[in-house]
Amino acid sequence: MITIQGLSKSFTTRSGERVDALRDVSLDVGENEFLTVLGPSGCGKTTLLRAVAGLVPWDGGDIAVDGSPVRGPGPDRAVVFQNFALLPWATVLDNVAFGLRMRGVGRAERAERARSLIATVGLEGCEAKLPGELSGGMQQRVGIARALTVRPRVLLMDEPFGAVDEQTRRLLQEELLAIWEEHRMTVVFITHSMEEAVLLGDRVALMSARPGRIAEIVPVRLPRPRSRDVGGVARSGEYAEITAYLWERLRDMHAEHRPDRAHRPDEVAS
Numbered sequence: 001m002i003t004i005q006g007l008s009k010s011f012t013t014r015s016g017e018r019v020d021a022l023r024d025v026s027l028d029v030g031e032n033e034f035l036t037v038l039g040p041s042g043c044g045k046t047t048l049l050r051a052v053a054g055l056v057p058w059d060g061g062d063i064a065v066d067g068s069p070v071r072g073p074g075p076d077r078a079v080v081f082q083n084f085a086l087l088p089w090a091t092v093l094d095n096v097a098f099g100l101r102m103r104g105v106g107r108a109e110r111a112e113r114a115r116s117l118i119a120t121v122g123l124e125g126c127e128a129k130l131p132g133e134l135s136g137g138m139q140q141r142v143g144i145a146r147a148l149t150v151r152p153r154v155l156l157m158d159e160p161f162g163a164v165d166e167q168t169r170r171l172l173q174e175e176l177l178a179i180w181e182e183h184r185m186t187v188v189f190i191t192h193s194m195e196e197a198v199l200l201g202d203r204v205a206l207m208s209a210r211p212g213r214i215a216e217i218v219p220v221r222l223p224r225p226r227s228r229d230v231g232g233v234a235r236s237g238e239y240a241e242i243t244a245y246l247w248e249r250l251r252d253m254h255a256e257h258r259p260d261r262a263h264r265p266d267e268v269a270s
Protein backbone atom coordinates (compact mmCIF):
# COMPACT_ATOMS: atom_id res chain seq x y z
CA MET A 1 0.00 0.00 0.00
CA ILE A 2 2.62 2.55 1.13
CA THR A 3 6.16 1.81 0.00
CA ILE A 4 9.02 3.94 1.26
CA GLN A 5 12.44 3.16 -0.13
CA GLY A 6 15.76 4.66 0.85
CA LEU A 7 14.23 7.94 2.01
CA SER A 8 16.68 10.64 3.06
CA LYS A 9 16.05 14.18 4.13
CA SER A 10 18.29 16.79 5.68
CA PHE A 11 17.62 20.33 6.84
CA THR A 12 19.95 23.27 7.09
CA THR A 13 19.39 25.20 10.28
CA ARG A 14 19.48 28.98 10.43
CA SER A 15 23.03 28.81 11.76
CA GLY A 16 24.00 26.88 8.63
CA GLU A 17 24.35 23.52 10.34
CA ARG A 18 23.15 20.43 8.46
CA VAL A 19 20.74 18.12 10.27
CA ASP A 20 20.18 14.66 8.83
CA ALA A 21 16.54 14.14 9.75
CA LEU A 22 16.10 10.84 7.87
CA ARG A 23 18.70 8.59 6.34
CA ASP A 24 17.90 5.60 4.16
CA VAL A 25 14.48 4.90 5.63
CA SER A 26 12.69 1.96 4.04
CA LEU A 27 9.28 0.86 5.20
CA ASP A 28 6.23 -0.90 3.80
CA VAL A 29 2.77 -0.35 5.23
CA GLY A 30 0.14 -2.91 4.26
CA GLU A 31 -3.36 -2.25 2.98
CA ASN A 32 -5.63 -1.41 5.95
CA GLU A 33 -2.78 -1.85 8.38
CA PHE A 34 -2.58 0.25 11.54
CA LEU A 35 1.10 1.13 11.85
CA THR A 36 2.32 3.11 14.84
CA VAL A 37 5.64 4.95 14.73
CA LEU A 38 7.60 5.44 17.94
CA GLY A 39 11.01 6.95 18.54
CA PRO A 40 12.99 9.45 20.58
CA SER A 41 12.20 13.14 20.21
CA GLY A 42 13.70 14.62 17.07
CA CYS A 43 14.25 11.29 15.29
CA GLY A 44 12.35 12.41 12.22
CA LYS A 45 8.86 10.98 12.79
CA THR A 46 7.06 14.14 11.72
CA THR A 47 9.36 14.60 8.75
CA LEU A 48 8.60 11.04 7.62
CA LEU A 49 4.85 11.56 7.95
CA ARG A 50 4.91 14.90 6.18
CA ALA A 51 6.89 13.38 3.34
CA VAL A 52 4.27 10.62 2.91
CA ALA A 53 1.58 13.32 2.99
CA GLY A 54 3.43 15.11 0.19
CA LEU A 55 3.86 18.21 2.35
CA VAL A 56 7.68 18.36 2.30
CA PRO A 57 10.17 17.54 -0.43
CA TRP A 58 12.91 15.03 0.32
CA ASP A 59 16.47 14.58 -0.91
CA GLY A 60 16.65 10.97 -1.95
CA GLY A 61 14.55 7.82 -2.16
CA ASP A 62 10.98 7.06 -3.21
CA ILE A 63 7.53 7.03 -1.69
CA ALA A 64 4.62 5.37 -3.46
CA VAL A 65 1.00 4.84 -2.47
CA ASP A 66 -0.61 1.94 -4.28
CA GLY A 67 2.24 2.02 -6.76
CA SER A 68 1.81 5.72 -7.61
CA PRO A 69 4.76 7.93 -6.68
CA VAL A 70 3.96 10.65 -4.16
CA ARG A 71 4.65 14.07 -5.69
CA GLY A 72 2.47 16.23 -3.43
CA PRO A 73 -0.67 16.10 -1.31
CA GLY A 74 -3.59 14.08 -2.69
CA PRO A 75 -7.13 13.06 -1.79
CA ASP A 76 -6.00 9.51 -1.08
CA ARG A 77 -4.14 10.77 2.03
CA ALA A 78 -5.50 12.85 4.91
CA VAL A 79 -3.54 14.25 7.84
CA VAL A 80 -4.55 14.80 11.46
CA PHE A 81 -2.19 17.18 13.26
CA GLN A 82 -1.33 17.38 16.95
CA ASN A 83 -2.38 21.02 17.22
CA PHE A 84 -5.71 20.29 15.46
CA ALA A 85 -5.02 22.94 12.76
CA LEU A 86 -8.64 24.09 12.64
CA LEU A 87 -9.86 27.37 11.15
CA PRO A 88 -10.63 29.43 14.27
CA TRP A 89 -13.25 31.62 12.62
CA ALA A 90 -15.20 28.79 11.01
CA THR A 91 -17.87 26.68 12.70
CA VAL A 92 -17.40 22.99 13.43
CA LEU A 93 -19.59 22.20 10.42
CA ASP A 94 -17.55 24.42 8.10
CA ASN A 95 -14.25 23.09 9.45
CA VAL A 96 -15.33 19.51 8.81
CA ALA A 97 -16.74 20.35 5.39
CA PHE A 98 -13.66 22.35 4.40
CA GLY A 99 -11.90 19.60 2.45
CA LEU A 100 -15.09 18.80 0.55
CA ARG A 101 -15.51 22.44 -0.39
CA MET A 102 -11.94 22.50 -1.71
CA ARG A 103 -12.85 19.52 -3.87
CA GLY A 104 -15.90 21.23 -5.31
CA VAL A 105 -18.54 19.11 -3.56
CA GLY A 106 -21.92 20.93 -3.54
CA ARG A 107 -23.26 22.65 -0.42
CA ALA A 108 -26.04 20.17 0.40
CA GLU A 109 -23.83 17.10 0.03
CA ARG A 110 -21.06 18.80 1.99
CA ALA A 111 -23.38 19.51 4.89
CA GLU A 112 -24.82 16.01 4.87
CA ARG A 113 -21.45 14.27 4.86
CA ALA A 114 -20.02 16.64 7.45
CA ARG A 115 -23.02 16.17 9.78
CA SER A 116 -22.77 12.43 9.54
CA LEU A 117 -19.06 12.47 10.45
CA ILE A 118 -19.64 14.96 13.25
CA ALA A 119 -22.07 12.39 14.68
CA THR A 120 -19.53 9.58 14.16
CA VAL A 121 -17.01 11.40 16.35
CA GLY A 122 -19.66 12.15 19.00
CA LEU A 123 -20.08 15.88 18.41
CA GLU A 124 -23.74 16.02 17.43
CA GLY A 125 -25.17 19.37 18.51
CA CYS A 126 -21.81 21.18 18.19
CA GLU A 127 -22.13 21.95 14.47
CA ALA A 128 -22.54 25.72 14.95
CA LYS A 129 -19.83 26.13 17.60
CA LEU A 130 -16.43 27.70 16.95
CA PRO A 131 -13.25 25.70 17.72
CA GLY A 132 -12.40 28.12 20.56
CA GLU A 133 -15.59 27.05 22.34
CA LEU A 134 -14.52 23.40 22.43
CA SER A 135 -12.15 21.44 24.68
CA GLY A 136 -8.92 20.05 23.21
CA GLY A 137 -10.43 16.58 22.90
CA MET A 138 -13.46 17.94 21.08
CA GLN A 139 -11.25 19.97 18.76
CA GLN A 140 -9.33 16.85 17.85
CA ARG A 141 -12.60 15.03 17.15
CA VAL A 142 -13.28 17.82 14.64
CA GLY A 143 -9.80 17.25 13.18
CA ILE A 144 -10.51 13.55 12.76
CA ALA A 145 -13.96 14.16 11.23
CA ARG A 146 -12.44 16.66 8.80
CA ALA A 147 -9.80 14.14 7.74
CA LEU A 148 -12.41 11.43 7.21
CA THR A 149 -14.76 13.50 5.03
CA VAL A 150 -12.65 12.93 1.95
CA ARG A 151 -12.79 9.16 2.56
CA PRO A 152 -9.02 8.81 2.45
CA ARG A 153 -7.41 5.45 1.89
CA VAL A 154 -4.53 6.54 4.08
CA LEU A 155 -4.92 8.39 7.38
CA LEU A 156 -1.70 10.04 8.57
CA MET A 157 -1.81 11.02 12.24
CA ASP A 158 0.95 13.10 13.80
CA GLU A 159 0.71 12.60 17.54
CA PRO A 160 -2.97 13.43 17.39
CA PHE A 161 -3.67 12.80 21.08
CA GLY A 162 -0.51 14.39 22.43
CA ALA A 163 -2.18 17.60 23.54
CA VAL A 164 -5.14 16.19 25.48
CA ASP A 165 -5.47 14.87 29.01
CA GLU A 166 -5.10 11.18 29.80
CA GLN A 167 -8.79 10.36 30.12
CA THR A 168 -9.70 12.15 26.90
CA ARG A 169 -6.81 10.40 25.23
CA ARG A 170 -8.18 7.00 26.23
CA LEU A 171 -11.64 7.91 24.91
CA LEU A 172 -10.17 9.16 21.63
CA GLN A 173 -8.11 5.97 21.28
CA GLU A 174 -11.26 3.87 21.70
CA GLU A 175 -13.17 6.02 19.22
CA LEU A 176 -10.40 5.91 16.64
CA LEU A 177 -10.16 2.12 16.95
CA ALA A 178 -13.94 1.82 16.54
CA ILE A 179 -13.86 4.02 13.42
CA TRP A 180 -10.96 2.03 11.96
CA GLU A 181 -12.61 -1.30 12.76
CA GLU A 182 -15.71 -0.19 10.87
CA HIS A 183 -14.22 1.75 7.94
CA ARG A 184 -10.92 0.01 7.36
CA MET A 185 -8.14 2.21 6.02
CA THR A 186 -4.38 2.34 6.22
CA VAL A 187 -3.26 4.32 9.25
CA VAL A 188 0.20 5.67 10.07
CA PHE A 189 0.08 6.98 13.62
CA ILE A 190 2.97 8.79 15.28
CA THR A 191 3.21 8.77 19.02
CA HIS A 192 5.62 9.36 21.89
CA SER A 193 3.77 6.85 24.02
CA MET A 194 4.86 3.21 24.10
CA GLU A 195 1.48 2.28 25.57
CA GLU A 196 -0.42 4.01 22.79
CA ALA A 197 1.81 2.47 20.11
CA VAL A 198 1.00 -1.02 21.38
CA LEU A 199 -2.70 -0.45 22.15
CA LEU A 200 -3.44 0.77 18.65
CA GLY A 201 -0.95 -0.80 16.29
CA ASP A 202 -0.67 -3.99 14.26
CA ARG A 203 3.04 -3.25 14.21
CA VAL A 204 5.23 -0.63 15.83
CA ALA A 205 7.95 0.94 13.69
CA LEU A 206 10.66 1.90 16.14
CA MET A 207 12.87 4.74 14.90
CA SER A 208 16.35 5.57 16.13
CA ALA A 209 17.57 9.13 16.46
CA ARG A 210 19.84 11.26 14.28
CA PRO A 211 19.86 10.39 11.60
CA GLY A 212 16.40 8.87 11.81
CA ARG A 213 16.22 5.28 10.67
CA ILE A 214 13.85 2.38 11.21
CA ALA A 215 15.59 0.46 14.01
CA GLU A 216 13.10 -2.37 14.23
CA ILE A 217 9.55 -3.36 13.37
CA VAL A 218 7.81 -4.91 16.37
CA PRO A 219 4.66 -6.93 15.64
CA VAL A 220 1.74 -6.57 18.08
CA ARG A 221 -0.27 -9.75 18.12
CA LEU A 222 -2.93 -8.58 20.57
CA PRO A 223 -6.42 -9.70 19.56
CA ARG A 224 -8.80 -7.39 17.72
CA PRO A 225 -11.26 -5.76 17.89
CA ARG A 226 -9.71 -3.76 20.72
CA SER A 227 -12.04 -0.74 20.77
CA ARG A 228 -14.56 -2.15 23.24
CA ASP A 229 -12.04 -3.07 25.88
CA VAL A 230 -8.91 -0.97 25.61
CA GLY A 231 -8.53 -1.26 29.39
CA GLY A 232 -8.59 -5.06 29.19
CA VAL A 233 -5.98 -5.04 26.43
CA ALA A 234 -3.80 -2.80 28.58
CA ARG A 235 -3.93 -5.35 31.41
CA SER A 236 -2.83 -8.32 29.31
CA GLY A 237 0.54 -9.97 29.78
CA GLU A 238 1.50 -9.62 26.13
CA TYR A 239 0.82 -5.87 26.24
CA ALA A 240 3.10 -5.52 29.27
CA GLU A 241 5.79 -7.59 27.56
CA ILE A 242 5.81 -5.54 24.34
CA THR A 243 5.78 -2.17 26.11
CA ALA A 244 8.64 -3.32 28.36
CA TYR A 245 10.60 -4.43 25.31
CA LEU A 246 10.01 -1.08 23.55
CA TRP A 247 11.20 0.80 26.62
CA GLU A 248 14.39 -1.31 26.74
CA ARG A 249 15.12 -0.40 23.15
CA LEU A 250 14.29 3.29 23.61
CA ARG A 251 16.38 3.51 26.77
CA ASP A 252 19.36 2.07 24.88
CA MET A 253 18.84 4.64 22.12
CA HIS A 254 18.76 7.49 24.64
CA ALA A 255 21.90 6.12 26.30
CA GLU A 256 23.74 6.04 22.97
CA HIS A 257 23.15 9.77 22.68
CA ARG A 258 24.02 10.47 26.32
CA PRO A 259 27.07 8.35 27.18
CA ASP A 260 27.05 9.86 30.66
CA ARG A 261 23.65 8.28 31.21
CA ALA A 262 24.59 4.83 29.89
CA HIS A 263 23.50 1.99 32.10
CA ARG A 264 26.59 0.62 33.84
CA PRO A 265 25.50 -2.06 36.31
CA ASP A 266 29.03 -2.56 37.66
CA GLU A 267 29.13 1.05 38.82
CA VAL A 268 25.92 1.11 40.81
CA ALA A 269 26.66 2.61 44.22
CA SER A 270 26.29 0.26 47.15
Ligand SMILES: Nc1ncnc2c1ncn2[C@@H]1O[C@H](COP(=O)(O)OP(=O)(O)OP(=O)(O)O)[C@@H](O)[C@H]1O
Pocket residue numbers: 011012013019020021039040041042043044045046047048
Ligand atom coordinates in the same frame (compact mmCIF):
# COMPACT_ATOMS: atom_id res chain seq x y z
N1 LIG B 1 12.27 23.08 9.11
C1 LIG B 1 13.31 22.56 9.76
N2 LIG B 1 14.50 23.23 9.77
C2 LIG B 1 15.58 22.72 10.40
N3 LIG B 1 15.58 21.55 11.07
C3 LIG B 1 14.42 20.86 11.10
C4 LIG B 1 13.24 21.32 10.46
N4 LIG B 1 12.24 20.42 10.66
C5 LIG B 1 12.78 19.45 11.42
N5 LIG B 1 14.09 19.71 11.67
C6 LIG B 1 15.01 18.85 12.44
O1 LIG B 1 14.94 17.54 11.91
C7 LIG B 1 14.96 16.58 12.95
C8 LIG B 1 13.71 15.72 12.87
O2 LIG B 1 12.56 16.51 13.20
P1 LIG B 1 11.11 15.91 13.33
O3 LIG B 1 10.20 17.00 13.74
O4 LIG B 1 10.78 15.15 12.10
O5 LIG B 1 11.32 14.87 14.52
P2 LIG B 1 10.24 14.16 15.45
O6 LIG B 1 10.74 12.77 15.68
O7 LIG B 1 8.88 14.28 14.88
O8 LIG B 1 10.37 15.02 16.78
P3 LIG B 1 9.36 15.11 18.02
O9 LIG B 1 9.16 13.72 18.50
O10 LIG B 1 10.10 15.94 19.02
O11 LIG B 1 8.09 15.75 17.53
C9 LIG B 1 15.08 17.35 14.26
O12 LIG B 1 16.43 17.38 14.62
C10 LIG B 1 14.59 18.74 13.89
O13 LIG B 1 15.21 19.70 14.69
